Amino acid sequence: MYYDYYLYYLSSLYNGYPLIIRVTVVMVMLFALIAFFGICRLFFTGYKINIAARRKDRVIKEYRDKRHFIMNAETNYDVHELEELLAYNFKLISLEV
Incomplete structure (x- = not known):
């Protein structure tokens, strides 16, 4: 698929670099994915x-005077x-959150 192209591209791009740089690039991509x-x-x-909160406010307004x-x-x-x-x-107050 499309991710294969980018994986091979990054692999060939950083293939000649030292191991620490390749590991750093992988870690940065992993942390970027986790942050996203x-x-x-x-x-x-x-x-x-x-x-x-909006549902709770609506219910409070509905039943405050009563x-x-x-x-x-x-x-x-x-x-x-x-x-x-x-x-x-029952339609105003539902248990689904």
Whole structure:
């Protein structure tokens, strides 16, 4: 494939150099690949955290007034009454992160 060409090119390019230079080139390429993978993973993790934070903020905004009303009420509500008061939306809150 395409990587074979570049592998043979780098092999022939550094073939005449001493062993320490060839090892250094291989190590630099390896560390560059690891750094690229780490940066990609950092962005992906940040994106997932941002999505989770936005979902949490949306849920808090949705149920803030209802929760405040229920907690400050004088009466004790049953579970079914609470479900009706909250009008719980399963589509808004999903367990997937």
